[in-house]
Amino acid sequence: MSRRVLVVDDEAPIREMLVFVLEQNGFQAIEAEDYDSAIAAMVEPYPDMVLLDWMLPGGSGIQIAKKFKQSEYTRQIPIIMLTARGEEEDKVKGLEVGADDYVTKPFSPKELMARIKAVMRRVSPTSLEEAIEVHGLRLDPISHRVTSAGNELDMGPTEFRLLHFFMTHPERVYSREQLLDHVWGTNVYVEDRTVDVHIRRLRKAIAPLGHDRLVQTVRGAGYRFSSKV
Amino acid sequence: MSRRVLVVDDEAPIREMLVFVLEQNGFQAIEAEDYDSAIAAMVEPYPDMVLLDWMLPGGSGIQIAKKFKQSEYTRQIPIIMLTARGEEEDKVKGLEVGADDYVTKPFSPKELMARIKAVMRRVSPTSLEEAIEVHGLRLDPISHRVTSAGNELDMGPTEFRLLHFFMTHPERVYSREQLLDHVWGTNVYVEDRTVDVHIRRLRKAIAPLGHDRLVQTVRGAGYRFSSKV
DNA sequence: GTAAACTTTCATAAAACTGTCATACTTAGT
DNA sequence: ACTAAGTATGACAGTTTTATGAAAGTTTAC
Numbered sequence: 001m002s003r004r005v006l007v008v009d010d011e012a013p014i015r016e017m018l019v020f021v022l023e024q025n026g027f028q029a030i031e032a033e034d035y036d037s038a039i040a041a042m043v044e045p046y047p048d049m050v051l052l053d054w055m056l057p058g059g060s061g062i063q064i065a066k067k068f069k070q071s072e073y074t075r076q077i078p079i080i081m082l083t084a085r086g087e088e089e090d091k092v093k094g095l096e097v098g099a100d101d102y103v104t105k106p107f108s109p110k111e112l113m114a115r116i117k118a119v120m121r122r123v124s125p126t127s128l129e130e131a132i133e134v135h136g137l138r139l140d141p142i143s144h145r146v147t148s149a150g151n152e153l154d155m156g157p158t159e160f161r162l163l164h165f166f167m168t169h170p171e172r173v174y175s176r177e178q179l180l181d182h183v184w185g186t187n188v189y190v191e192d193r194t195v196d197v198h199i200r201r202l203r204k205a206i207a208p209l210g211h212d213r214l215v216q217t218v219r220g221a222g223y224r225f226s227s228k229v
Numbered sequence: 230m231s232r233r234v235l236v237v238d239d240e241a242p243i244r245e246m247l248v249f250v251l252e253q254n255g256f257q258a259i260e261a262e263d264y265d266s267a268i269a270a271m272v273e274p275y276p277d278m279v280l281l282d283w284m285l286p287g288g289s290g291i292q293i294a295k296k297f298k299q300s301e302y303t304r305q306i307p308i309i310m311l312t313a314r315g316e317e318e319d320k321v322k323g324l325e326v327g328a329d330d331y332v333t334k335p336f337s338p339k340e341l342m343a344r345i346k347a348v349m350r351r352v353s354p355t356s357l358e359e360a361i362e363v364h365g366l367r368l369d370p371i372s373h374r375v376t377s378a379g380n381e382l383d384m385g386p387t388e389f390r391l392l393h394f395f396m397t398h399p400e401r402v403y404s405r406e407q408l409l410d411h412v413w414g415t416n417v418y419v420e421d422r423t424v425d426v427h428i429r430r431l432r433k434a435i436a437p438l439g440h441d442r443l444v445q446t447v448r449g450a451g452y453r454f455s456s457k458v
Numbered sequence: 459g460t461a462a463a464c465t466t467t468c469a470t471a472a473a474a475c476t477g478t479c480a481t482a483c484t485t486a487g488t
Numbered sequence: 489a490c491t492a493a494g495t496a497t498g499a500c501a502g503t504t505t506t507a508t509g510a511a512a513g514t515t516t517a518c
């Protein structure tokens with residue numbers, strides 16, 4: 001599973017923002033606001049990663065990093081430090097102490113998650129992205145496979161991404177435009193109606209076991225993935 | 230449906246963070262990074278709200294706010310300004326220019342969304358996309374579904390909008406003309422009596438569990454959605 | 459460099475939805 | 489009761505929206 005992230009920052013708003021982004025991306029967040037609470041999180045179950053503000057009052061950020069790197073059990077837990085823009089010295093010092101990467105404030109969610117995933121991939125290559133299963137339809141991002149009752153279902157890359165998006169955002173209507181944004185990517189010029197065709201292919205691909213009914217048309221609004229039939 | 234938010238900030242990371250939080254909360258975000266692109270967004274379909282960084286280079290944040298408050302069509306669009314911590318002067322000036330509220334950077338997603346929802350509620354009390362339930366009849370705008378005791382009720386787009394309008398404006402009579410304005414949209418040429426037909430269709434759709442009695446005829450005046458029977 | 463696999467667009471068929479009408483019903487007042 | 493005005497309802501013909509097969513253009517993998 002390996003998806004627990006310890007967030008250490010003394011500023012509540014920033015901490016909450018980090019937690020929000022992490023949770024929206026399927027991570028579990030543990031919060032700490034100072035040295036003591038961070039150290040208190042150095043117990044089982046150990047976090048799988050630490051997001052650490054370098055600017056903690058009293059310079060305790062660096063102390064926390066050292067502490068993590070000293071202990072036998074927490075040494076290999078990756079640490080990403082959060083630094084203010086331009087504090088080059090801190091970055092150097094941080095990497096010396098054992099931080100694995102750093103993110104500059106302010107950060108975009110995309111950048112943050114990219115760093116986190118990159119670091120996690122480096123440390124434990126297979127821990128990211130767990131399989132999702134709905135009504136016997138199983139999508140495994142790691143093996144990049146969709147199965148149903150043991151049978152592998154064959155589909156193209158776009159259909160896979162579409163299904164992945166749907167399964168991670170169920171019970172919600174998406175317009176064709178929104179789907180293009182989320183699955184195809186922003187500023188991609190593609191006809192709205194193209195979505196129809198891929199929906200069609202996705203349905204066809206998962207139809208053998210009747211899962212096509214999970215992909216529902218909402219006339220005038222778009223499409224929805226729902227286990228409620 | 231009132232969920233489009235214009236985000237104006239010159240710093241890409243912050244802008245992306247705002248967009249991320251908004252989209253995760255079901256809003257549609259439009260991005261602008263400077264004065265020109267913000268003004269370019271002052272067209273149909275108008276945004277329903279503006280999140281505006283006060284610290285735009287060249288002080289253009291305040292110019293944008295003024296521009297919005299000057300135009301007939303955008304005057305009533307609420308503006309929430311983003312300010313750095315402690316810039317009390319800016320807050321005062323902002324509120325003078327017509328901003329509706331402000332959020333201090335750094336902000337937590339919870340606070341941000343609370344402000345946005347509060348302002349939206351103040352401006353258009355019914356535009357928030359939360360599920361509404363009356364007497365066991367439940368309408369969920371997110372999944373675009375109407376259910377009653379677990380059963381999904383099937384209806385056309387117009388009936389859905391009509392019901393949505395009714396449920397967000399209960400206990401109040403609306404003439405056929407008013408309903409046309411609110412549900413069909415302004416400057417739409419449609420016979421008054423058409424409303425009757427859609428009322429009929431709506432009633433038929435929600436009748437299975439007896440909810441049709443919630444849609445009441447007020448002879449000589451129009452129709453009313455009321456839980457009082 | 460070529461074959462295979464994918465994507466996108468297009469054309470057409472199939473569904474679902476709309477606005478109007480004509481007719482049947484109700485209600486309120488005489 | 490009878491009438492006039494207002495409402496309910498079923499039907500239908502035209503539109504709009506979706507579904508689908510196939511063609512044309514791209515990318516990917518040997």
